[in-house]
Amino acid sequence: TEFISANDLSSLMDVSVNEVIKVCLNMGMFVSINQRLDAEAITVIADEFGYDVEFLSAEEEDTVIEVEDNEEDLQPRAPIVTIMGHVDHGKTSLLDYIRSASVAKGEAGGITQHIGAYDVMTKSGKRVTFLDTPGHEAFTAMRARGAKVTDIAIIVVAADDSVMPQTKEAINHAQAAGVPIVIALNKIDKPGANPDKVREELSVINVLVEEWGGKYQSQEVSAKTGLGIDDLLEKVLLEAEILELKANPDRNAIGTVIEASLDKGRGYVTTILVQTGTMRVGDIVLAGPHFGRVKAMTDHRGKKMKTAGPATPVQVLGLTGAPQAGDKIQVMETEREARELATQRQQLAREQSMRTKKHITLDEIGRRL
Numbered sequence: 013t014e015f016i017s018a019n020d021l022s023s024l025m026d027v028s029v030n031e032v033i034k035v036c037l038n039m040g041m042f043v044s045i046n047q048r049l050d051a052e053a054i055t056v057i058a059d060e061f062g063y064d065v066e067f068l069s070a071e072e073e074d075t076v077i078e079v080e081d082n083e084e085d086l087q088p089r090a091p092i093v094t095i096m097g098h099v100d101h102g103k104t105s106l107l108d109y110i111r112s113a114s115v116a117k118g119e120a121g122g123i124t125q126h127i128g129a130y131d132v133m134t135k136s137g138k139r140v141t142f143l144d145t146p147g148h149e150a151f152t153a154m155r156a157r158g159a160k161v162t163d164i165a166i167i168v169v170a171a172d173d174s175v176m177p178q179t180k181e182a183i184n185h186a187q188a189a190g191v192p193i194v195i196a197l198n199k200i201d202k203p204g205a206n207p208d209k210v211r212e213e214l215s216v217i218n219v220l221v222e223e224w225g226g227k228y229q230s231q232e233v234s235a236k237t238g239l240g241i242d243d244l245l246e247k248v249l250l251e252a253e254i255l256e257l258k259a260n261p262d263r264n265a266i267g268t269v270i271e272a273s274l275d276k277g278r279g280y281v282t283t284i285l286v287q288t289g290t291m292r293v294g295d296i297v298l299a300g301p302h303f304g305r306v307k308a309m310t311d312h313r314g315k316k317m318k319t320a321g322p323a324t325p326v327q328v329l330g331l332t333g334a335p336q337a338g339d340k341i342q343v344m345e346t347e348r349e350a351r352e353l354a355t356q357r358q359q360l361a362r363e364q365s366m367r368t369k370k371h372i373t374l375d376e377i378g379r380r381l
């Protein structure tokens with residue numbers, strides 16, 4: 013169900029969706045915000061904004077040999093969750109509460125560091141992985157790069173406020189990506205909280221909650237007191253169960269880069285999310301135009317790890333550069349192979365940056381639809 017909508021295209025080009033729609037109208041094309049655009053339309057619209065579009069074929073996008081897994085090798089994996097919603101409705105507070113509650117439960121020592129992703133154990137003993145990327149821009153950017161990392165979206169709405177433009181946008185993004193939604197009605201501790209008003213507003217945009225006979229799970233929570241947060245996580249797990257998320261831990265790891273930076277003492281530090289397979293210290297990896305040997309891995313508490321299986325966020329040391337968020341990272345058999353591919357990609361990037369036109373890149377999905 014993945015596709016590029018007028019909305020996606022507008023954020024890729026950093027213009028408002030209204031401008032895109034207006035330009036379409038001028039050309040006699042009637043498009044709505046979330047309508048899927050075909051390759052022809054994308055090319056024409058982008059051109060109007062001075063962009064030239066390159067469609068990457070599946071082969072170019074994944075130099076990786078995507079070995080098909082046998083059903084019997086697949087094992088259940090943890091869900092990967094993104095929290096989205098309007099500014100000030102409590103995304104950061106919710107992420108912080110969930111993270112600190114899990115730190116308090118065990119794991120002595122270790123200063124919690126912000127690494128863009130973390131995983132927690134729920135009360136029922138199941139693991140949930142959270143992507144902690146600023147807003148949904150990262151979500152959109154990653155998706156535009158062909159990286160689908162989120163399994164489930166928690167949409168936060170402050171119960172003392174209303175469904176806001178960014179709430180709708182977040183819902184649209186999740187729906188466009190075919191990602192199930194769980195609604196968190198936050199700030200329930202506040203005297204002015206009126207969750208029914210929010211449920212009502214949600215129903216107006218066709219998001220009918222279960223209590224009212226709809227299909228969307230919702231949970232009243234307080235990111236301040238922690239009220240309802242365990243229940244919220246259980247609802248996320250219920251959604252995950254339906255998805256039957258599985259991966260093969262017994263293969264070379266493939267994952268996605270969440271963020272990367274250069275640390276004075278440690279060199280390039282890359283936060284990745286392993287999606288399938290198991291990454292090990294000593295593995296040779298290729299990530300976008302960079303490669304390296306995994307020197308060390310740590311979790312979000314700074315704890316050293318020797319291996320990282322499916323749906324595990326991990327900080328990796330040892331890359332020769334900083335790849336971009338959304339770049340694929342994969343374990344390679346030989347260093348020579350990794351170096352060659354990295355060099356090829358660097359060359360390609362150089363050539364592209366020499367072009368004068370602004371440039372956007374879409375994966376094959378955009379062309380197919």
Ligand code: GDP
Pocket residue numbers: 097098099100101102103104105106198199200201202233234235236237
């Ligand atoms: P974000 O912009 O969505 O990341 O929102 P923040 O997490 O930064 O929260 C915005 C403000 O609301 C902050 O002042 C928080 O302390 C406050 N806040 C967030 N969640 C709650 C809550 O459940 N109850 C109360 N009373 N305040 C909250």
Ligand code: MG
Pocket residue numbers: 103104105
């Ligand atoms: Mg925030």
